[in-house]
Amino acid sequence: MNIVDLHVHSNKSDGSYTPSELVEYALEKGLSAFALTDHDTTDGIDEALKAAEGKPIEVIPGIEFSSEYEGRDIHILGLYIDHNSEYFKRRLINFKNGRIIRNKEMCKRLTEYGMPVTYEELTAEFPDSTITRGHYAKYLLNHGYTKSLKEAFDRYIGDNGPCFVPRKKITPMRAVEIILKAGGIPILAHPVLYHMSRERLDKLTAKLKTMGLAGIEAVYSTYSASDERDIRALAAKYDLCISGGSDFHGNTKPGLDLATGYGKLFVPEEILTSLKKKHKDMKEHPSNYKVHKILFTDLDGTLLDSQKQISAYTREVLDAWTKAGHKLVLCSGRDVNSVGDVKKDLNLNYPGMYIIGYNGGQIIDCETGKTLYRVALTYEQIRHIMQEGKKHSLHIHTYSDTNIISPYDDEELTYYQHAIKTPVIFSEDLKEVRVSGSCKCIAIELHDSEKIENFRRSMLPWAESENISMIYSNPFYLEIFPSVSGKGTAVKKLCEILDIDPVLSVAAGDAENDISMIKTAGMGIAMANGSEEIKMAATTITAYDNDHDGLAHALYDLI
Numbered sequence: 001m002n003i004v005d006l007h008v009h010s011n012k013s014d015g016s017y018t019p020s021e022l023v024e025y026a027l028e029k030g031l032s033a034f035a036l037t038d039h040d041t042t043d044g045i046d047e048a049l050k051a052a053e054g055k056p057i058e059v060i061p062g063i064e065f066s067s068e069y070e071g072r073d074i075h076i077l078g079l080y081i082d083h084n085s086e087y088f089k090r091r092l093i094n095f096k097n098g099r100i101i102r103n104k105e106m107c108k109r110l111t112e113y114g115m116p117v118t119y120e121e122l123t124a125e126f127p128d129s130t131i132t133r134g135h136y137a138k139y140l141l142n143h144g145y146t147k148s149l150k151e152a153f154d155r156y157i158g159d160n161g162p163c164f165v166p167r168k169k170i171t172p173m174r175a176v177e178i179i180l181k182a183g184g185i186p187i188l189a190h191p192v193l194y195h196m197s198r199e200r201l202d203k204l205t206a207k208l209k210t211m212g213l214a215g216i217e218a219v220y221s222t223y224s225a226s227d228e229r230d231i232r233a234l235a236a237k238y239d240l241c242i243s244g245g246s247d248f249h250g251n252t253k254p255g256l257d258l259a260t261g262y263g264k265l266f267v268p269e270e271i272l273t274s275l276k277k278k279h280k281d282m283k284e285h286p287s288n289y290k291v292h293k294i295l296f297t298d299l300d301g302t303l304l305d306s307q308k309q310i311s312a313y314t315r316e317v318l319d320a321w322t323k324a325g326h327k328l329v330l331c332s333g334r335d336v337n338s339v340g341d342v343k344k345d346l347n348l349n350y351p352g353m354y355i356i357g358y359n360g361g362q363i364i365d366c367e368t369g370k371t372l373y374r375v376a377l378t379y380e381q382i383r384h385i386m387q388e389g390k391k392h393s394l395h396i397h398t399y400s401d402t403n404i405i406s407p408y409d410d411e412e413l414t415y416y417q418h419a420i421k422t423p424v425i426f427s428e429d430l431k432e433v434r435v436s437g438s439c440k441c442i443a444i445e446l447h448d449s450e451k452i453e454n455f456r457r458s459m460l461p462w463a464e465s466e467n468i469s470m471i472y473s474n475p476f477y478l479e480i481f482p483s484v485s486g487k488g489t490a491v492k493k494l495c496e497i498l499d500i501d502p503v504l505s506v507a508a509g510d511a512e513n514d515i516s517m518i519k520t521a522g523m524g525i526a527m528a529n530g531s532e533e534i535k536m537a538a539t540t541i542t543a544y545d546n547d548h549d550g551l552a553h554a555l556y557d558l559i
Contacts, residue, residue: 007245
């Protein structure tokens with residue numbers, strides 16, 4: 001009976017064999033096929049394919065993506081990927097750039113701890129390799145800084161080590177999507193190794209299935225018989241193909257061999273045959289594996305450029321996005337009337353659109369004009385905010401259903417209205433204008449950032465007791481709204497109303513008031529022009545800013 005190994009690493013990531021050496025060794029081991037699945041790179045695939053030409057073995061182009069889910073490192077295998085596609089190359093460049101930033105910071109920290117090393121020295125010692133923590137450990141050992149690889153991890157570069165820098169990772173759901181778009185078969189790698197409860201693993205598998213997961217690694221070097229039974233049962237529950245592999249790394253994992261693992265592994269060719277059948281069906285019926293997503297996009301600094309416009313290219317991408325069946329939601333700190341004005345002025349007339357205003361305080365269905373959700377401050381809360389703002393000589397205004405309500409006209413209001421067309425009523429008496437509850441207040445200070453910050457700090461105890469959030473939407477604007485509101489809450493609420501799994505949501509923003517939305521969505525996009533805080537919260541950072549179609553370029557590959 002022919003055997004295969006669908007999880008193998010070369011020295012292009014953290015294995016010790018070259019791709020060509022792997023081909024020769026696989027032939028020695030009697031394999032009819034093996035998948036080269038290096039970590040976040042496909043640099044070894046062409047060499048392996050060339051080495052296998054004319055020989056009785058199939059090299060399967062693959063990859064192993066490192067991703068993060070609920071604080072855990074989750075790996076997604078991709079088999080039969082089109083590693084030469086322009087789309088896939090773009091994605092790997094993004095991963096590579098992220099690794100370089102992280103690796104340079106780790107070199108800096110090691111140097112500060114008395115173990116001088118530059119990124120250039122590290123890559124020179126391990127040429128043509130995707131640098132991982134294993135390479136750092138080898139470097140420290142080779143240069144006499146530690147006495148073993150284990151010591152390097154335990155003292156310096158382990159998860160809790162002083163020199164470890166976590167790399168920004170994609171979600172496993174996004175990894176599945178990337179593999180599908182590259183024509184591959186996405187597989188959840190070695191799920192037993194994540195030490196999840198049955199419930200959590202089931203939940204993760206369900207989410208991945210929603211995104212298009214096709215297989216799960218049920219045969220693996222370290223599995224017990226009961227482990228394999230459990231994963232096969234999970235595969236049956238979610239109609240997933242079985243996959244299997246050794247996770248061979250050469251001498252970097254002593255005792256673990258190609259094809260046989262620790263001696264008992266056996267992956268029959270029938271497993272690969274089933275995967276090939278699945279792959280054929282995926283190629284012949286692509287619509288069966290396509291998922292429709294929902295985009296929540298901030299306006300200022302994100303969708304709009306500095307002139308509050310969108311370019312022809314951004315419009316082209318939005319046209320393609322909605323034509324593909326994906327939904328579009330304009331999500332802003334602005335009042336809903338102002339968001340509606342943007343929609344109208346820019347002629348954003350797409351089917352199934354929604355508006356979220358007041359930092360998540362109100363959701364409107366654009367087709368019916370009906371409010372689907374609303375949460376507001378009380379009259380007493382608004383009055384208190386206004387009174388305290390007056391004591392600090394701050395401009396603060398609020399809103400009725402149709403108007404901005406401001407105590408008086410001033411420079412701050414004039415500045416605010418350069419982009420906001422909502423009409424203003426001037427009144428210090430909220431009862432006079434019948435304001436019984438508004439979704440938010442906004443404090444504005446154009447010249448003295450310390451003054452608005454002092455106001456925020458003075459209000460913190462009261463705001464906490466009243467369950468009110470105060471968040472900057474830019475350096476001049478302090479948004480004040482119910483804590484049960486927020487853009488993240490609105491993402492959850494609209495997905496619930498539309499019966500859309502939040503894993504299918506995408507959120508894009510640039511400022512502090514976008515962070516909850518970025519964290520809640522299945523994929524969070526931070527703008528290159530965004531704050532450092534939002535970049536830390538996001539899963540993706542755009543290559544360009546809002547004046548150079550940053551969001552559109554990021555969305556293009558998600559269509």
